Amino acid sequence: xxxxxxxxxxxxxxxxxRGLTHRAVDxxxxxxxxSTSYYARTRLALLELAIAxxxxxxxxxxxxxxxxxxxDLADAVAGFLHESITAGRARTLARYxxxxxAARRPELRAAYDRAGGRLRERAAALxxxxxxxxxxxxxxxxxxxxxxxxxEAIAGAGTATPPGRAELVTGTRDLLRTLxxx
Numbered sequence: 001x002x003x004x005x006x007x008x009x010x011x012x013x014x015x016x017x018r019g020l021t022h023r024a025v026d027x028x029x030x031x032x033x034x035s036t037s038y039y040a041r042t043r044l045a046l047l048e049l050a051i052a053x054x055x056x057x058x059x060x061x062x063x064x065x066x067x068x069x070x071x072d073l074a075d076a077v078a079g080f081l082h083e084s085i086t087a088g089r090a091r092t093l094a095r096y097x098x099x100x101x102a103a104r105r106p107e108l109r110a111a112y113d114r115a116g117g118r119l120r121e122r123a124a125a126l127x128x129x130x131x132x133x134x135x136x137x138x139x140x141x142x143x144x145x146x147x148x149x150x151x152e153a154i155a156g157a158g159t160a161t162p163p164g165r166a167e168l169v170t171g172t173r174d175l176l177r178t179l180x181x182x
Contacts, residue, residue: 003029004036005053008046012097013090022046048111051098054091055115061088062122070130074176078168081146085153085162092154119143131181138179145175 007029011020025036025046040046061083065076084092102112124132124139132138149171153162163171 001039001049002053002056004031004039005049005056008036008050009053009091009094012050012094017047017097017101020046020050044105044107047098047101047108050094051108051111051115054095054098055118057088057091058115058119062119065122065126070176070180073126073130074169074172077142077146077176078165078172081149081163081168081172082165084150089154092150096151096155116143127179130176132179133181141179142175 004025007025008020011024011028015024020043022036022040023033025031026033029036036046040049061080065073065080098108098112102108120136120139120143123142124135127138127142128135149163149168152158
């Protein structure tokens, strides 16, 4: 199902949700016709499968953020952001497409919110390990800041000049200084 999920993510990023069909996923994944509909019978199931696959990728990517030591956290978060803007650009773009769809379709909202909740939980754990006195609140701020940086670089007015890794490290350090005790 990873192959189907990855193909769905790429299609969403390239063509938007209108381009996402079971047949298109079959073609993109190089599968026989009908393969995708065997695993995801409905469009909702296909959207949920794409979200689940993004969550699998996020789990791998956020595991690489380390143990939350303050001196390493800014570099790790900046690396995650840089990867999301560069090599992971398609997945980030697909995430925004799915976010908008979840805003319009309550039946998709739960799957999307589960994925976001996992990311906030990971951020809270990292911030707790780094010494945050309010890790849940600070995680919400960190994730919101990251989402803003990513949106600006992927779909906003900053797409022509997305931030480089050094700029992301500096910005992340600035933010973490306001959240963590010195």
